[in-house]
Amino acid sequence: MASSERIFVQAIRRYCARHGIAVDVRAGGWLIAMHLGEERRFAFGYDIGLNSAIAHRLANDKSATAEALALADVACIPHHLFLNPKLGSNVVGPAWRDDMLKQLHDHPQGVVVKPNEGTSGRSVFKVTMEAELDHAIGEVFAMSTGLVISPYVAIEDEVRVVLLGDVPLVVYSKQRGTDWRHNLDAGAKPVLLEHSEVRTACARLATNAARAIGITFASIDVVCVDGDWRVLEINSGVMMEALAKLHPELVQATYDAALDRVFGEAS
Known part of the structure; x- marks a missing residue:
């Protein structure tokens, strides 16, 4: 097993070795084919293949x-979509920049600009003035077909819940360092939450969010703002690279449970 492989790939290799499942790792570990008898299952990126x-x-x-959660009355941080003007005026419309400026003016405490798709806090900007907005727009649209603008909120705590069905397998808080973001790639540290009111509240909210979009295996980030918990985002790919450095057995057990579901469905 190559030590440079992602924890996700290593976990799949271990599971398959214990269960007599052939593994074919391609594309530098981003595509994994798993063979059991006549069945072939795939993992791609950090998606293990359980979600529709x-x-x-x-x-x-x-x-x-955000729209789907709002329809289901699940508390969440709003994310307003803006498409890249390079897609053409028939798609984007002429007033896209005015609409962005309105978002900024409506939130004097600032807004957050980030790609509509993507993870790990890359190309995420806190914006409080028009010049910063123009810079953020240019950076995000240089690598994305769409961006979202959210009101900047003072996050008191951020918790990630890894769900399999309705079962919270992992719940941990992200304790940030000097950065205003709670992203693990930005230096935040994962701290497991034991049985507590906070853990229960976060797990309940995450479960409601997962049900709202019909997802089976996901990591869901929830944030506390003014004492209330809201969903920040849902991740279909379950990445636990940082957590595995501290709790490797828990991470392996979580992927094992998901893979049990994968091959249970295959049998």
């Missing part, structure tokens, strides 16, 4: 997730 296509697409689209 529509649930996967909703989760990967921050604006669509």
Whole structure:
């Protein structure tokens, strides 16, 4: 097993070795084929193959997730979608920049600009003035067909819940360092939550969010703002690279449970 492989790939290799499942790792580990008898199952990126296509697409689209959660009356942070003007005026419309400026003016405390799709806090900007907005727009649209604008809120705590069905397998808070973001790639540290009111509240909210978009295996980020918990985003791919450095057995057990579901469905 190559030590440079992602934890996700290593976990799948371990599971398959224990269960007599052949593994074929391609594309530098981003595509994994698993063979059991006549059945072939795939993992792609950090997606283990349990979610429907529509649930996967909703989760990967921050604006669509927010809209679906609002329809289900699940508390969430709004994400307003703006398409890249390079797509053409017939698609984007002429007033896209004015609409962005209205978002900024409506939220004097600032807004957050980020790609509509993507993870790990890349190309995420806190904006409080028009010049910063123009910079953020240019950076995000240089690498994305769409961006979202959210009101900046003072996040008191952020918790990630890894769900399999209605079962919260992992619940941990993200303790940020000097950065204003709670992303693990930005230096935040995962701290497991034991049985508590906070853990129960976050797990309940995450479960409601997962049901709202019909997703089976996901990591769901919830944030506390003014004492209330809201969904920030849903991730169809379950990435636990940072957590595995501290709790490798828990991470392996979580992927094992998901793979049990995968091959249970295959049998």
